[in-house]
Amino acid sequence: MTIERIGLVVHAGKPAAVAAAQRVRQWALRNSVSTADVDVWEELDGRGARCSAEEAAAAGNPDLIVTVGGDGTFLRGARVAAASNAEVLGIDVGRVGFLTEVALDQVEPALTAVHAGAAQIERRLTLTMRASRPLEIPPDIQTLLRYGRGPTPAPPPVRSSSADDVGWGVGLEVTAINDVVFEKLARDRQASLGLSIGGRLFASYSLDAMVVASSTGSTAYSFAAGGPVLSPRLDALVVTPVAPHMVFDRSLVLAADEVASVRVLARSGQVVVTVDGQLVGVLDPGDWAAVYAGPHPCRVVRLGPSDFFGRLRKRFGLADAAAAVADGQTPLVYRPNLPIPADLRHLHLPPPAT
Numbered sequence: 001m002t003i004e005r006i007g008l009v010v011h012a013g014k015p016a017a018v019a020a021a022q023r024v025r026q027w028a029l030r031n032s033v034s035t036a037d038v039d040v041w042e043e044l045d046g047r048g049a050r051c052s053a054e055e056a057a058a059a060g061n062p063d064l065i066v067t068v069g070g071d072g073t074f075l076r077g078a079r080v081a082a083a084s085n086a087e088v089l090g091i092d093v094g095r096v097g098f099l100t101e102v103a104l105d106q107v108e109p110a111l112t113a114v115h116a117g118a119a120q121i122e123r124r125l126t127l128t129m130r131a132s133r134p135l136e137i138p139p140d141i142q143t144l145l146r147y148g149r150g151p152t153p154a155p156p157p158v159r160s161s162s163a164d165d166v167g168w169g170v171g172l173e174v175t176a177i178n179d180v181v182f183e184k185l186a187r188d189r190q191a192s193l194g195l196s197i198g199g200r201l202f203a204s205y206s207l208d209a210m211v212v213a214s215s216t217g218s219t220a221y222s223f224a225a226g227g228p229v230l231s232p233r234l235d236a237l238v239v240t241p242v243a244p245h246m247v248f249d250r251s252l253v254l255a256a257d258e259v260a261s262v263r264v265l266a267r268s269g270q271v272v273v274t275v276d277g278q279l280v281g282v283l284d285p286g287d288w289a290a291v292y293a294g295p296h297p298c299r300v301v302r303l304g305p306s307d308f309f310g311r312l313r314k315r316f317g318l319a320d321a322a323a324a325v326a327d328g329q330t331p332l333v334y335r336p337n338l339p340i341p342a343d344l345r346h347l348h349l350p351p352p353a354t
Contacts, residue, residue, distance in 0.1 A: 003031075003115045007038045007062030007086070009077035011069030016093040020104055021068045024091075027111050036060050038080055051173040056084035064089060064114065064301075067100070074099045075276045079175045082126050082298045089114060089301040098219065098315050101302060110303055120302045125214045125235045125256060126294030127176035130169040135273060135281025135289075169290065176275045177298055178217030180291050182262050183209035183242075185270040185282060190245065192268035196261040197239075197254065204265065209242035212260045212291040216298070217276075219312065227251040232308055237291065256293040263288040 036059040067077035074090040081088035090100030184191035213222040215230040227240035235256035271283040
């Protein structure tokens with residue numbers, strides 16, 4: 001693609017990120033490309049930050065979002081990119097760098113490759129939500145989060161959650177790259193959640209949290225809670241219960257056209273909803289929310305073929321079992337330098353290395 005406008009999402013607290021962002025601006029100036037700063041941390045008029053679509057519009061709807069920071073900065077920028085169908089390129093100045101692609105010494109070559117149409121675009125499934133009502137954040141949320149339940153409030157009303165009364169619910173301006181999490185608000189009280197798949201009850205849980213992750217997010221909170229690792233090329237949702245008080249504690253892997261719905265049961269504590277780690281609202285007993293595959297994928301710029309599992313091995317510091325190593329070594333790369341057999345050509349395997 002030919003870049004016309006770059007939106008910059010920069011972790012201003014890191015001098016290396018500020019310096020790298022200036023290199024992006026200088027490259028853009030030399031190549032007659034306009035730039036705009038995207039401040040995803042700014043709060044407006046006391047109502048919180050803009051939604052992703054508003055951020056994209058305020059920046060002039062860039063066709064490329066460049067994030068400069070770590071994976072947290074990348075997630076913020078990727079949501080803006082997905083909301084406006086733009087591409088996103090991550091420059092890594094963080095500690096983990098699992099999602100970001102470009103090292104500091106590759107900034108200018110990476111931008112040149114994208115501008116010349118020589119980069120690859122990797123499409124990642126996103127998540128969105130509908131709920132029985134608009135999500136709200138209580139004004140005393142910080143006190144509740146810090147100290148637990150606090151003074152006992154009057155029991156909140158239990159709302160109707162029948163399909164006849166609620167219908168499809170309220171569409172929310174939510175784009176998640178990693179996950180949507182439903183988590184107990186009070187430390188001393190479990191969340192009681194009914195999980196429905198495709199409109200039918202699967203099970204009711206008493207637990208700390210329920211994670212609904214994309215394939216990209218399978219290596220984040222869901223993984224920490226014992227969920228499976230999914231290839232990011234797979235369009236799927238992963239539902240992982242966190243510390244459930246029941247025998248069945250396994251994750252569920254859903255197809256992209258299946259919907260995970262969560263209802264807060266009548267005598268449950270309140271439930272916090274976060275999107276990619278950011279608080280977006282609180283659900284009361286009787287409320288429900290459903291997580292769907294988003295209408296627009298996240299279009300991640302890659303400079304070459306992505307070795308996801310090699311990166312996984314490196315980032316998590318995976319070590320081979322001593323007993324296995326004692327029985328022989330496995331080469332790090334196994335790719336026969338021969339033509340692909342006829343019975344495998346339907347897999348669209350990459351050509352042999354030269």
